[in-house]
Amino acid sequence: MTHSGIGYDLHRLVAGRRLVIGGIEVPFDKGSEGHSDGDVLSHALCDALLGAASLGDIGTHFPDTDPKWKGASSLLFLEHIRKMLADRRYRVVHVDAIVICERPKLGPHFPAMRAALAKSLGITTDEINLKAKTNEGVDAVGRGEAIAAHAIATVRQH
DSSP states (O other), X not given: XXXXXXXXXXXXXXXXXXXXXXXXXXXXXXXXXXXSOOOHHHHHHHHHHHHHTTOOOXXXXXXXXXXXXXXXXXXXXXXXXXXXXXXXXXXXEEEEEEEEOSSSOOGGGHHHHHHHHHXXXXXXXXXXXXXXXXXXXXXXXXXXXXXXXXXXXXEEEO
């Protein structure tokens, strides 16, 4: 049986933080504000995967009130979720995501992001599709004050 889930995340962009997207650091003058590494793409994927298996959301499993997740790599979240899925006999078969920001340009970083995400999820890079869009100058994302991501994940029970 195949199940799908959707995920969304948004983070403010602030000076003095690293910009981590899809498990890699992207050179930029601002970074994502957050309790962990603020990886908007990984967080959206977490919610999509958890939703596909009816396991709640990222805040339930990795609350921002828990000091053990302070500054944590969001790739660890994905690895933990992969184990949760495996315990329920689910396997990730495909993920598709869109990252929305005005800058920086993300396309050149997609191969490294796909490799990092694939390793954490135990899938191949061919099973991950990434896209980037701008917000055409509209709202906080369009003004460069925030970054957002939407994701869908498909899992299969075996």
